[in-house]
Amino acid sequence: MNTNAPQRRGVTAIDGALALIAVLLMVQIWLLSSTLEEFLAGRRDAATPGAIISCGIFLACLGLYLLIERVDAEVRKD
Amino acid sequence: MKLFRRPSSDPLWRDEFSVSTADERYVNRRQFAKFLTLTSLAMAAGNLWIAMRGWLYRQPAYPRNLVAGVDEIPVGGVKLFAYPEAQDTCILVRTPANTFAAYSQKCTHLSCAVYYSKESNRLECPCHQGVFAIADGAPVAGPPQRALPRILLEQKGSSLFAVGIDLGERA
Ligand code: FES
Numbered sequence: 001m002n003t004n005a006p007q008r009r010g011v012t013a014i015d016g017a018l019a020l021i022a023v024l025l026m027v028q029i030w031l032l033s034s035t036l037e038e039f040l041a042g043r044r045d046a047a048t049p050g051a052i053i054s055c056g057i058f059l060a061c062l063g064l065y066l067l068i069e070r071v072d073a074e075v076r077k078d
Numbered sequence: 079m080k081l082f083r084r085p086s087s088d089p090l091w092r093d094e095f096s097v098s099t100a101d102e103r104y105v106n107r108r109q110f111a112k113f114l115t116l117t118s119l120a121m122a123a124g125n126l127w128i129a130m131r132g133w134l135y136r137q138p139a140y141p142r143n144l145v146a147g148v149d150e151i152p153v154g155g156v157k158l159f160a161y162p163e164a165q166d167t168c169i170l171v172r173t174p175a176n177t178f179a180a181y182s183q184k185c186t187h188l189s190c191a192v193y194y195s196k197e198s199n200r201l202e203c204p205c206h207q208g209v210f211a212i213a214d215g216a217p218v219a220g221p222p223q224r225a226l227p228r229i230l231l232e233q234k235g236s237s238l239f240a241v242g243i244d245l246g247e248r249a
Contacts, residue, residue, distance in 0.1 A: 014107050021114045028121040032128075039128050040186075041224040042245025047125075047132035054125035061118040068111045 010075030017064045017071075024064075028057045138162075140242040145170055145180065145229075148236045156194045158183065161229055161240045167191065168229050170238070173212055174199060178238060180229035181215045187222040201226065 035050035146157050151172045159180075161168050170180040171194045181201065183191045190205035200218065201210040208220035215226035230242040 018107060018111055021111060025114055025118050028118055032121050032124050035125055035128050037223060039132065044132040044135060047129040051125040051129035054122045058118045058122035061115045065111050065115040068108060072108055
């Protein structure tokens with residue numbers, strides 16, 4: 001295999017970001033299912049905080065994805 | 079595709095499959111990250127949709143429908159009826175305590191029809207053994223997590239009327 005040190009470091013950083021995205025996504029799936037459950041039970045007050053938190057999680061995922069793109073671009077430059 | 083290939087030290091397969099293993103690993107991770115981020119966007123959209131439904135929700139105006147005569151149902155007996163629409167089947171029970179209770183017949187787990195068990199004085203779902211209390215429709219056993227919607231009844235003389243639905247806060 002011809003990976004050099006910066007590339008290996010890049011892969012590690014990308015792996016870390018990916019793992020974080022995966023964890024955030026799991027939380028988001030749980031959030032969606034429990035908000036839906038509450039909504040169907042007639043309790044509508046959980047819907048707005050649920051939506052705000054879910055959007056926040058999405059923005060975090062997007063940030064991590066952009067980080068992955070940047071790390072990738074930088075490593076490729078080397 | 080080039081017709082003539084300059085002789086080089088690289089074998090032909092390297093020209094034709096020019097993605098190196100390391101590059102491919104990067105691409106796969108990037109694509110996977112993109113896929114996860116798009117999934118996250120879909121989840122956020124789902125949550126926003128629920129919130130929007132909540133904001134736009136208006137308490138529907140329920141009709142007042144005659145359900146049954148009081149003497150029509152014996153103690154421990156049941157009557158099925160539809161409320162508020164013809165496809166919304168409900169169950170009216172005259173409990174051993176001589177009170178009336180009416181609930182949507184649709185199980186809150188996966189929508190099977192619940193029935194009244196006289197022996198246990200509970201509403202039971204045959205699909206996955208879900209059980210609901212007759213007093214308030216709350217789930218007491220099995221997979222259901224939500225209470226059965228309760229049909230609000232009004233007694234006028236010897237007639238029972240359905241006047242609304244309480245989705246309730248009964249866990
Ligand atoms: S549908 Fe009623 S318990 Fe599953």
